Amino acid sequence: MKLRVLSSAAEAAITLEFEKYPDKRSVLLHALRVAQQETGYLSEEAMRDVATLLELTPVQVYDVATFYTLFHLQPVGKHVIYACKSLPCALVGASALCRHIQNRLGVGIGETTSDNQFTLKQTECLASCGSGPMVQINDNYYEYLTPAKVDRLLDDLRARGKSDLASKPFKIPNVTGA
């Protein structure tokens, strides 16, 4: 079985999961994640490789890949911004904030800046409704955003690759008060 773009390490990481599931198709989400980690985005070749490994047709892979905003079907920049567009964030100004990000970066939704630093995506609820408007950038949340905060964090990311505006890891509140 010859693969087009995935390495033998990726193949091993995918096939290793087979025994955990009743059929190979169940490994699809995991396999897509491995493929995206290795190649940066899900190219047609990468999806065909996943189809080959899971004994699916390419469209069965594409079907799932197009549903999730966390899967990229185009090459993305260093920082992927997922801007929440669901109702709670929208009520506190997410639409205007998203427009601000677009103007600031000079890209539309789904596009990548010419310096390959930022890709802007819109997404449904990220489960941070009490702290909107918010965005996720790569693996970090940025909450209670204002245009000024957005400007600062984009500058930080461009300059240093990280920003201290990122939310701290979420801890489950200690309800007993102990």
Add this chain to the structure above:
Amino acid sequence: MAGFVHLTIDGQGIEVESGTPLIEAAKQAGAEIAHFCYHPKLKPDANCRMCLVEIEKMPKLQTSCSTPAAEGMVVHTASNRVKQAQEGVMSFLLGNHPLDCPECDQGGECQLQDFAHQHSPTLSPFSEEKRVFDKEYFGPLIEKEMNRCVSCLRCVRYCDEVLDVNALGSIDRGTMTQIGGFAHHELDCEFCGGCIQICPVGALTSRLSMYDYRPWQVKKTETICNYCGDGCELTLESINNTVVRTSSKLGTGRNTGDLCVRGFFGYGAIGHKDRLTRPMIRRGNHRLQITWKGAVESAVAALKKIVETHGPGSVGGVISAHCTNEEIYLFQKLLRQGIGTPHVDSSTRYGYVNAITGLHKVFGTTRLARYEDVVGADVLLVFAGEMTETNPIAALKVKEAVRKHNATLIAVDAYTKQSDPFRSHLPRLAKYHLQILQGAESLAIVGLTKALLENPVLSEGDFSPLFLEQVTKSVALFSFEEIHAATGISQEAFSQAAAAYAGATRGVLIFGRAITGSEEGYINVVRLAHLAILAKQVGRPGTGILALASENNAYGAIAMGGLPEYLPGFSPANGAGYTLPGMLDACERGEIKALYLVGENPLRSLPQKNVQAALSKLDLLICQDLFLSETAAIAHVVFPAVSFAEKEGRFTNQEGEVQRVRKAVEPVGNAKTDLEIFSMMGAAIASSSAAGVPAVSFDYANSEAVWREIMATVPDGFHTDSAEAVSQHVAVYAQQAIELAPPVVISKRRNPDEFDLQVGQALFHSGRMSTYASGLTTLLSSAIVLMHPSDSDRMGVEEGEQVTLRAGSGTVCLPVKTSLKVQPGTLFVPEHFSLDVKRLLPLAFDPTTGVPYSTRGRVTVSKQKIS
């Protein structure tokens, strides 16, 4: 077995089988529930929410497609709650639907139209803009108009559950969900047209007939498809004497409404511009158009002279198994009784005759399994890896058995287990796949038989000692090691497969051209019959054997006596008649002076044989055909015949099912049905007393009159033999001496540039006729060579690049298409286009049946030099 439950639907008490979905129960009670995603062929999906019903004691409305009827249920299908809910669903659907009914091909037969009429609210609550999709095409044959889609996913589910192709997905899910292929590419699938047929709206329609008709304007004629032996019921839809579309009604026919690409897109040959429209005779090097009277008189005068000088035995005739039963019956009557010659044959000589004569010898009948047996089998042993291409609808029955009813599939063939994307492939579904080397079928059967003889389950059987002794002897020649070396299959694999087959409650054996049309064909059919007897999978209800036919009336051609072995009704002929290859030899020797070919084109089908030389010695060559074939081009007399769409009669499919063929359109030009032509010829011969045989009547009013004569002559010709009758015949057979030649071992390939070549049928075509159908030539219009990617990589050949196939002094250049299903070291070339590739193959003849074998050979392959 399923019991029955009693429930009340809209106040009416009804009894249904338990497990029946409410939507079906309601139909039985006379209430049609509006629906989109429900379809009887598919598992319930309950995604469209249209079929909601109110069930007493259940707080919420339920989808009637996914709720099984239960004892004591009280169901309301038209209460106010239900009405309101359905209007809500309809509002959502119509909120996005473009309502472009006046220009939509589905208009008039659209479920959305019909149900909207009944269920839509007067005013729409929506003022938003409708969603609009970018225009995309599903390739040259399928029109995709996603704005009309109601996202019921019937097409996606049909493509998966029924076809096992999975070419469609619901992509970009969310507000812009659409049906699509991989990465929005055009489809590259089996093009069965099933998605078009199953779409409740006009989202998927045929581009072949776009804007050609309104559904209520077409004349619908229910007939039988004329391509392969599956015998599918087909509705020809015509306007102004032109077939504009084909379809098949859900649940009807042996195909229960499913069609393949040839049935759905292959009707273009019917009214093709190259059809012959007038009789012709040859004068020197010219063909002259002539009246029917002149043509028939000229043919009969020449025939009369030949019979007077050389006797009736100097005349031979071959008819295509695409003709109707009535025509084939009349043809053999014309030759046998009208002229008095025993030399009658049909195109079943290319292989199917092996199946029928072999099975008939062992079982006394050949109708041993029906599609219901295939669907209901718990174990299927299939010697036809290419079945999804040669007999797509019969293959659907296998898929149904395996996918829906968890049958165990044992596949024995020279293909890999892998399929190409968007193609179904039986070996992929097989629990036991015995992937044999090309040409190793005989030894594979021997291996299975040998494994079975060593299996303790056999001791339970009650076999005649003589039969057991003879079969044991016939497989004793080879050890399992030798069989392994020759087939590539281990003893363990044989044992497992044989145990699974013999352990079946209802085992069905299926074989196709890999057996019947390839070396040792006849003897392999007999070997398979023995295997089925030993495994006790024949002669019991639900078990049996199905031989696949590549021609629509192959079974009928044999049952009607269109061959030298049998008179009509399988009664043995005297054996003096020549087979088709025998006739060609007799032409060459000068023994046969006149040949009457109906839909037969030996110049094309046997290019290795010097057919040209044989035919050029004839005093009279009559060709009756739809098109000016290579052979018709050199004929003395050419009669223009009509296609299946222009005539009445009956075809008998590979199960032995006799089905009515009905006339949809008038014949083109002055063409006549074969039946009319035979009647005219017969009458002319009978009236000429000098023919020297007693006058036989050829005066028939129509095909029904011929059928009545057939039924009177051969009342037993079509009866289905009972399981007991088969068992009795087997008991008699088992007491006889059986002579089986030992299987032939195919030599191994020696060099890496040496390949095993198989020439055969491609999915998109059937014989030559399909190459006149524009829908099919759009998909495949010239020969290609399928090669495994490991071979093309090794040779450095790119997809589409030309390679040279060489055998002896012959060479052929073909473009490469890589395919995962052909084994490394083997090549496949479709037979429908180039004659040259067949010239690379050796020609051999079956010692018993004379079947010409010319589909396999060995070639060397080289990358073509760029000159």
